[in-house]
Amino acid sequence: MVTKENTTIGFIGTGVMGKSMAKNLLDAGYKLNTFTRTKEKADALVALGATWKDTVAELAVSSNVIITMVGYPSDVEDIYFGENGILANAQAESFVIDMTTSKPALAEKIYQEGLSRKLFALDAPVSGGDIGARDGKLAIMVGGSQVAFDSISPIFNVMGQNVVFQGPAGSGQHTKMSNQIVVAANMLGVCEALIYAENAGLDSERVLQSISTGAAGSWALTNLAPRMIEGDFRPGFYVKHFIKDMTIALESAKEMGIMTPGLELTLDLYKQLAEKGEENSGTHALVKLYEV
Structure with missing residues (x-):
């Protein structure tokens, strides 16, 4: 020890x-x-x-x-x-x-x-x-x-x-890939929920009060959704690094012959975000793709 x-x-x-x-x-x-x-x-x-x-x-x-x-x-x-x-x-x-x-x-x-x-x-x-x-x-x-x-x-x-x-050896990295697959799908849900609430004329902060502690609760909803609302896109984790992680996860999934359509969609959206100059922003900047 x-x-x-x-x-x-x-x-x-x-x-x-x-x-x-x-x-x-x-x-x-x-x-x-x-x-x-x-x-x-x-x-x-x-x-x-x-x-x-x-x-x-x-x-x-x-x-x-x-x-x-x-x-x-x-x-x-x-x-x-x-x-x-x-x-x-x-x-x-x-x-x-x-x-x-x-x-x-x-x-x-x-x-x-x-x-x-x-x-x-x-x-x-x-x-x-x-x-x-x-x-x-x-x-x-x-x-x-x-x-x-x-x-x-x-x-x-x-x-x-x-x-x-x-x-x-390698089990830690495989576990992290599982983690990132969940995070990827969750980020889509958080972004779409906030945009939905905004377009429904709701107060986004009050919506978070209601949904953060229920079945929809998640780390991203608690920690990143408030940053999205405030327009604070400083990185806690870079877009470019999340793209790297999702790419590794997708490659590993394909090697195992399993389907990950949610991961593929999220990776595509983050690549679009990076192409708009947001690669050094935080991952929660994904909400910008949804803004009209």
Whole structure:
């Protein structure tokens, strides 16, 4: 079991969610190294006591728990593999934890390569957006070995409240795909409900009061619908990253030979939204497509 005394965490990726996740680890008393492609994004963490590392390799060598929270599967590939990557430079018996939403097959590849280097690899994507990351209330879905999960649980419990071990390597990513399929359909429902209410001449905030706690209740309805009403489309989770997630989910579904027509429709709508220049907006900006 890891303890604060015997652990130095290396955190790569301090974006919308990663910066809060790393801050929570610092606040909990863990020693933290950090690296990100744009150094300025780590300035706030360094000011709080994190140690900046100039390269991925330098961070990997000097940390025994390495957490990554980056953008795309290609970014994961870049920082894990190659002579300057995490796997080639991490010390034996270290834990490497990818919390990026990425491809299940890539998680399995990292796990197998980690085994050959005596590293414990876990795939641990999250859900909960910027609010969940800030409040340490993320849902964390974990794949890998049970022993590694049990050892690292104290760290997960700093960042999340709903932390569940799902099974072998790749299981965390497959669970996140299930999550994103539900989110995709739910976002359509929230947008269409608000537009319907508006066109019926209703007060949208009062409508939310009534429907948020009933059978229609959801995280998106509670947390994102108010932002839609206010016209606040700052990202808790980027449109471009949701497109990435849905694309992975759709590809995985097709590989398994299953139908996901709702996912296909939502992905098409989000691509239309991105083409209108909204790729860096929050996912709730989807409502703009419905506005006349």
